[in-house]
Amino acid sequence: MDTKLDCEIVKDLLPLYVDKMVSDVSQKSIEQHLQQCTDCMECYQNMAVELESSAQTPEVSDIKRFLKKTKRMYFFYGLCGLSFLSIFVCLIVDLALNKGITWSLIVGSAVLFADILVYVLSACKKNKGCITMAVLSIGTGCLLSVIQFTRYYLMNTGTVWIFRYGFPILFVWLGVLWLPLLFRTVFKWNLWDCIAFFLFLVIVGNYFTKCITGDFVWRDIFYTRDFIINALGEAIGILVFGAIGRVKKWRR
Ligand SMILES: [Zn+2]
Numbered sequence: 001m002d003t004k005l006d007c008e009i010v011k012d013l014l015p016l017y018v019d020k021m022v023s024d025v026s027q028k029s030i031e032q033h034l035q036q037c038t039d040c041m042e043c044y045q046n047m048a049v050e051l052e053s054s055a056q057t058p059e060v061s062d063i064k065r066f067l068k069k070t071k072r073m074y075f076f077y078g079l080c081g082l083s084f085l086s087i088f089v090c091l092i093v094d095l096a097l098n099k100g101i102t103w104s105l106i107v108g109s110a111v112l113f114a115d116i117l118v119y120v121l122s123a124c125k126k127n128k129g130c131i132t133m134a135v136l137s138i139g140t141g142c143l144l145s146v147i148q149f150t151r152y153y154l155m156n157t158g159t160v161w162i163f164r165y166g167f168p169i170l171f172v173w174l175g176v177l178w179l180p181l182l183f184r185t186v187f188k189w190n191l192w193d194c195i196a197f198f199l200f201l202v203i204v205g206n207y208f209t210k211c212i213t214g215d216f217v218w219r220d221i222f223y224t225r226d227f228i229i230n231a232l233g234e235a236i237g238i239l240v241f242g243a244i245g246r247v248k249k250w251r252r
Contacts, residue, residue: 010030079115106146137178144162144170165212179201181194195241
């Protein structure tokens with residue numbers, strides 16, 4: 001049967017399955033499908049967790065929620081305290097050495113970026129992957145800009161590299177990370193295919209990076225030693241993960 005149709009049917013039946021209201025035959029086929037389909041398994045686990053929490057008395061779940069919230073709150077207070085401390089120390093060193101705000105600006109933005117990332121990771125329940133990636137993309141771009149601005153304009157060292165190298169290379173590698181995630185989210189590719197696709201993009205990304213830095217030579221692509229250094233590991237990975245993906249699909 002069409003696996004997509006299978007998934008639809010299983011997902012429709014899951015609420016009944018969780019409540020143990022399906023026939024023995026249906027139960028068996030659903031169990032079989034769950035063992036092979038990570039997507040439906042995830043759905044089932046979410047439902048089971050929901051059922052478990054709703055089965056608890058309201059007081060118990062309220063207390064649990066409160067404890068969880070306080071724990072998270074203290075964690076963030078600790079994180080903020082540490083962040084402020086590190087920025088403060090940098091600021092003192094900066095003012096003593098350069099008489100200006102330079103390194104504290106870079107450390108400050110890096111710490112802020114890390115804090116936001118940790119917060120998003122712990123606060124997000126849905127679309128965790130996409131939201132984390134979005135924060136990572138914007139954050140890395142901002143951080144690169146701050147480093148460039150501070151080094152070149154405030155410290156008068158180095159050159160302007162951000163437009164020639166910084167952003168182009170960042171875009172290439174963000175593409176390498178984003179595309180498999182989008183294919184997984186939008187086209188529901190299985191995990192193994194996504195990993196194989198990611199490895200393929202790593203090879204492409206390597207060559208693009210070489211183009212940007214000016215190290216790319218066309219004949220190198222056909223040069224075996226260059227291929228072994230740059231792409232052999234990834235190519236083997238693509239074959240292995242691609243094969244696992246095929247086997248998983250075929251077994252369904
Ligand atoms: Zn399924």
